[in-house]
Amino acid sequence: MIRLHHVPLGRSFRVLWLMEELGLDFEVSYYSIRDGSMRTEAFRALSPAGRVPALEYGDEVLFESGAILQWLCEQHPEPRLQPGPGAADRARYLEFIGYSETMGCLVENLNLNRVFLRDPAEASPTVIKLLTARLRAALAAMEARWDREYCLASGFSAADIMFSYGFELARYYVRFDEFPRLQAYWDRLKERPGYQRAKARDGEQDLYDRDFYPLEEVSA
Numbered sequence: 001m002i003r004l005h006h007v008p009l010g011r012s013f014r015v016l017w018l019m020e021e022l023g024l025d026f027e028v029s030y031y032s033i034r035d036g037s038m039r040t041e042a043f044r045a046l047s048p049a050g051r052v053p054a055l056e057y058g059d060e061v062l063f064e065s066g067a068i069l070q071w072l073c074e075q076h077p078e079p080r081l082q083p084g085p086g087a088a089d090r091a092r093y094l095e096f097i098g099y100s101e102t103m104g105c106l107v108e109n110l111n112l113n114r115v116f117l118r119d120p121a122e123a124s125p126t127v128i129k130l131l132t133a134r135l136r137a138a139l140a141a142m143e144a145r146w147d148r149e150y151c152l153a154s155g156f157s158a159a160d161i162m163f164s165y166g167f168e169l170a171r172y173y174v175r176f177d178e179f180p181r182l183q184a185y186w187d188r189l190k191e192r193p194g195y196q197r198a199k200a201r202d203g204e205q206d207l208y209d210r211d212f213y214p215l216e217e218v219s220a
């Protein structure tokens, strides 16, 4: 039995997408960050910090999206979506797994300031500006060195799932026309049948109530 504990558009989408690429048979339990459904004893027993993803996989229960992706690729070595120890792309692979959460943390803090605070007056304009600048810099660094089709020279891998998921959220705060190579890469990924099957199971997101949150509207 495989069961993914998932928030629509949450980091658990990475696991959903990978499992579709791997062709696994799995169930999905849906939660919302807004409605208290993640603040139960039952959920904390699966994910101690009360976060998604959590994955029940037979007798194993795992949390942390990067760890789950790596572990699933070990359980399912075909199709080859992860370079193993000693492989030529291994160092780049591990970098992308980590870098994806550098971006993830920036977006998470922007979310806290811009969409989750009940009283918007409590948000810090200075912190929002810094976070947005850091997020743009994190994307610009990748845009500048993007000379290939996928994260790894050897082709599509779980690193693409881990990394490009960040674009799904970053796009609410940063305009991707600044990053044409990343945009083209992302567009290609979205054509994958595995991505489209995952999107069909993602569910309705309730994090954002509009398409873009311009920095210009944040007062000094």
Ligand SMILES: N[C@@H](CCC(=O)N[C@@H](CS)C(=O)NCC(=O)O)C(=O)O
Binding pocket: 007, 009, 010, 011, 012, 033, 050, 051, 052, 053, 063, 064, 065, 066, 101, 104
């Ligand atoms: N580093 C963790 C972060 C997990 C995480 O923070 N997930 C968010 C959703 S994207 C969450 O569950 N947030 C719950 C909350 O903020 O209360 C991972 O990659 O799995």
